[in-house]
Amino acid sequence: MEQNIGDSHYYQIITGYITDLEIYDTQESYLNARKLAGRPDINVLTIGHLDLVSMANQMRINSAKIKNIDYDTADIEQYFCCKLGDKVIEGAFCRIFFNEGDYVEVVVDPLAGGTYFAYALRRPADKLLWLHPYATEGTEAGNNKLHMPILPLIFLIGAGGLGVFIIFYFVVMAFSKNDFSLLLMAAMGLLFLLPAYLVFSALKKSNSGSAIADKIFATLGYSDPKAFDIEKEYHIFSDKLFDLYKQYCENHEGSSMIDEDAYNEFIDHYMHQQSEDDSQDDILLKQYLRQTKKIDGIQWAFFYLNTPTIPSYINVIHTENHNDSHGQ
Missing domain, CATH: 1.10.287 (Helix Hairpins)
Structure with missing residues (x-):
C-alpha cells in the first residue's frame, strides 16, 4: 500500500525483509560504493546530523594526537545499503547489527537517484530501534532538563x-x-x-533537542514527538538492571558498592539467566544485552518499551506484500 502526503513534518516508512545488505565502516568506503553503483553524488554532511558526526570523529583524532596515543580508527558511525523489496535503502547508524532476512520498518526520506536514506530502523521481533546519530530526543524534550536557580x-x-x-x-x-x-x-x-x-x-x-528526532517520532506515531526522549524510556530498563545489580552485590558480596568489574559480571550472569518469572520484555532485554555486549562504542540503538501505531496519514510502502518467499 502506498499513500501520498506532502507534509514536511513527516518522513516516509518502508517495511519489509532485508536483502543485499552491505555495511561500510567509513564514509569514504560508503561513498565509493555509491559511485561504483552509479548513484548520483551526495554531500553527506548536509544529511541530518552527519556534520556533527564528522566533527566528533575529527575531535577524536585531534585528541589522540594531543595525548600522543594510538588512535582507534573506528569511526563512531557505520554506513549501510540494503534492499527492502525493490527499494534501495541507505543510511548511517552508530553500529549496524541487523541482518539479512530481518523484518524491519524503516523511516526514510528519498534521495536523488531513486534511493532512500534511513533515519530510523525498527525491528519489531525484538523491539530494537536504531536512530540517526544524535536524534534521540525531540526539540522540546529538554525543556525541563536544566533549570537555573x-x-x-x-x-x-x-x-x-x-x-x-x-x-x-x-x-x-x-x-x-x-x-x-x-x-x-x-x-x-x-x-x-x-x-x-x-x-x-x-x-x-x-535544551534544543533534534528536529530530526521530531520528524522520526512523529512518523512512528509517538503522541508528543517533540517532547519525547527515547533515553528516558530506556532508563526504565537500565534502572531495573541497576536495582537487580545492587541485590546481586548484597547477596554475593554483602555490599552494594558500584564496581565496573562486578557490574560486568552481574550483566553476564543476568543475560544468560532464565526464569519462569521473566516477562516478554525481560526475555527481549536479555537478548538485547547478549547482542550488544561485544559491540564496542554502541550508541543510538535502543530496546524500546512502547510500540506506537504508525499514523494512517504517513506514506507507508509495504514491500513484503510483493515478497512471496517470506509468505507475507
Whole structure:
C-alpha cells in the first residue's frame, strides 16, 4: 500500500525483509560504493546530523594526537545499503547489527537517484530501534532538563540589564558631548552582557533537542514527538538492571558498592539467566544485552518499551506484500 502526503513534518516508512545488505565502516568506503553503483553524488554532511558526526570523529583524532596515543580508527558511525523489496535503502547508524532476512520498518526520506536514506530502523521481533546519530530526543524534550536557580537567574538578568544601560548611557554621552573616548566606557558594558549571553546560549543549546528526532517520532506515531526522549524510556530498563545489580552485590558480596568489574559480571550472569518469572520484555532485554555486549562504542540503538501505531496519514510502502518467499 502506498499513500501520498506532502507534509514536511513527516518522513516516509518502508517495511519489509532485508536483502543485499552491505555495511561500510567509513564514509569514504560508503561513498565509493555509491559511485561504483552509479548513484548520483551526495554531500553527506548536509544529511541530518552527519556534520556533527564528522566533527566528533575529527575531535577524536585531534585528541589522540594531543595525548600522543594510538588512535582507534573506528569511526563512531557505520554506513549501510540494503534492499527492502525493490527499494534501495541507505543510511548511517552508530553500529549496524541487523541482518539479512530481518523484518524491519524503516523511516526514510528519498534521495536523488531513486534511493532512500534511513533515519530510523525498527525491528519489531525484538523491539530494537536504531536512530540517526544524535536524534534521540525531540526539540522540546529538554525543556525541563536544566533549570537555573532563581538567585543566579536574577543576577544574570540584572547584569545584562546593567550592561545594556551602560552601553546606551555612554553612547548617548559620547555623541552629546562629542567625546568619543566615552565609547570605551560603553564597551565595558559588554563585560556585563557576556556572562548572561554565554549562560543562556549554553542553556538553549542543551535544551534544543533534534528536529530530526521530531520528524522520526512523529512518523512512528509517538503522541508528543517533540517532547519525547527515547533515553528516558530506556532508563526504565537500565534502572531495573541497576536495582537487580545492587541485590546481586548484597547477596554475593554483602555490599552494594558500584564496581565496573562486578557490574560486568552481574550483566553476564543476568543475560544468560532464565526464569519462569521473566516477562516478554525481560526475555527481549536479555537478548538485547547478549547482542550488544561485544559491540564496542554502541550508541543510538535502543530496546524500546512502547510500540506506537504508525499514523494512517504517513506514506507507508509495504514491500513484503510483493515478497512471496517470506509468505507475507
